[in-house]
Amino acid sequence: MLVVPYTVGPASPLQIAEACDGRTDFVFLVHEQDAQATPLVPMLEELAPVVSHGGNASRVVEELAPLKPRGVVTFAEPTMRIAAAVAEAFGLPYNSQATCELLTSKLRQRERLNTAGVGRVRTFAFRLDDAESVSLPAGARYPAIIKPEEGVASRNTVFVASESDLPARLREIPPGRTYVFEEYIRGADIYGADWLADYVSVESAVAGGVIRHLGVSARLPLVAPFREGGLVFPMPPEEKTAASITDLAERAITATGITTGLVHTEIKMSPDGPQIIEVNGRLGGTMSRLIPRALGLDPVRLAVDIALGVPLPRDFGKPSRVAMLVYVQAPMEATAVEATPSAARLRALPGVFGVDFFARSGRPVDWRSGSLGRICDVWIDAESPEQLRERYRAVLDVLDSGIAWSRAKAPTRDEKPAE
Structure with missing residues (x-):
């Protein structure tokens, strides 16, 4: 059983x-x-x-x-x-209870990674009860990210440009909980492609002391303030960079004590080299559809195999295609969806193998819901990254012409989530 x-x-x-x-x-x-x-x-x-x-x-x-x-x-x-x-x-x-504590606490995980020499990102926790009375340590560095100490999908996550910006950003997130203040990791080019973000994720499997990687996923640019734009699997960078990324993922997996299961490690390229964003001791979100499409392997079945004691395969094979998921997120100033394109029109585009709507006209939207508040997912595949990019552009054209929002007054602050 x-x-x-x-x-x-x-x-x-x-x-x-x-x-x-x-x-x-x-x-x-x-x-x-x-x-x-x-x-x-x-x-x-x-x-x-x-x-x-x-x-x-x-x-x-x-x-x-x-x-x-x-x-x-x-x-x-x-x-x-x-x-x-x-x-x-x-x-x-x-995984042990101690490891699970690290995997569910953003503060404890970062502290462990820093102590183990796998990162150097300043982080501390604070309780938010009143945005006007929060006092942070003198060593707090800006720009920074504030996010829930335990949370998923970038919910209630904000970018703080400076100390003077702090009170306004704190008023945007719910009080009565513990948050993490984390030094912002500046980005650097990784793919030389303006349609891709400056961070990746490594999809791995761990069993019996063995770590093997299914592949590296590229990411689409973030949607302000820090919501996922989408993923591309697989999309490894050039060989030397890929080796540094997978090596860092293995060091992070070891530092957090993960011994069993699938791991989704997010890594950002910085001017000083790759830096861990976070380690997730589980299958990456949406990978249950992207990996089978590109690699012909069911990661859910792989997770079950690991749980039942089946040894990891020596090789996961080579991908036959490149697959993408596009998250359709509302702008920060949007208050509701006014119109959406037809799913049939999107499905008729080359390479589109799935369209999932979560909202229709009239539904309220709120950026604080993070990536879980998106209104639509569009799944695309192609034979090459170049062909995928063209298909992605065609999807964006349909989305741009077919979506309308009800909007509040636009924020005056800089909403740029990443460099």
Whole structure:
């Protein structure tokens, strides 16, 4: 029996079920206060048994004991701690509780990376209760990024240009929680292409002390203030740069203590070389569709294999195509969607293999929702990066002509998210 602590994340319930089909029975664990997962319980129960829990690891272990678990796998940060507890109780391969703390705390992770010599980015945490009364250490460096100490998808993340800019930026994010203040990593060219961003992600698999990489993903430019614009897989830079990037990813994986599962490591190119943005001990968001399209390999099945003790393949093969996901994000001043292009028109474009709308006319939008607040995903593939770029431009033309927003007064500050 495979134990799958579940919340909404990079792998859908159906993808998990298909990855397990014919190889192992499995059970979903769902926290009874998970606002995203609990509405899905009826659907989950059609695929496998569901164990609801309140976060009490001892009770979860007691309930699972008769099922004789033989593996545990999860795909999202909020479920990592319970996954680690289950693995520890039954002697299953998974990351330790200490590692899961690093993977879910942006502050502790950065401190560990800095201590291990894998980074040199100044970071500290502070409690935000009143934007006007926050006092930061004298050593705070600007420009900087402020983001939730525990959070995903760039929600409530802002760019602070200077000390005088700080109060206004703090008023833009919700009080009553802990945030991380982090020195901004200045960007440098990586691809020599103005349509790509200055950071990448390394998609890796770890099992039995072995780290192997599925590939390097390029990123589309960020949408202000720090929301994802999209991904391209695979898109390795030139050989020397690629080697420095994958070496840094391996050092970060080792420093955080990851021993088991898939890893999504975000790395930014700076004038001083590659720098870790963050390490995610899970499948990268959207990679469950991009990797199969380009590499012909199912990463959800690979994660299940690792959980069941199957050794990593010596080679993941060579990609046959290049695949892209375009996130359609609202501008910061937008308050609602007024119009969207037709999905049929987008699907008719060369290389478009998927269009997913999350919002239609009249729906409110708010940049504070981060990448999760996007209104549409467009999936594109091609035989080469050059062909992909042309197809991407055609998609942008349709999006630009077909989307309209209701807008508030435009911000007066510089919204540029990256250099």
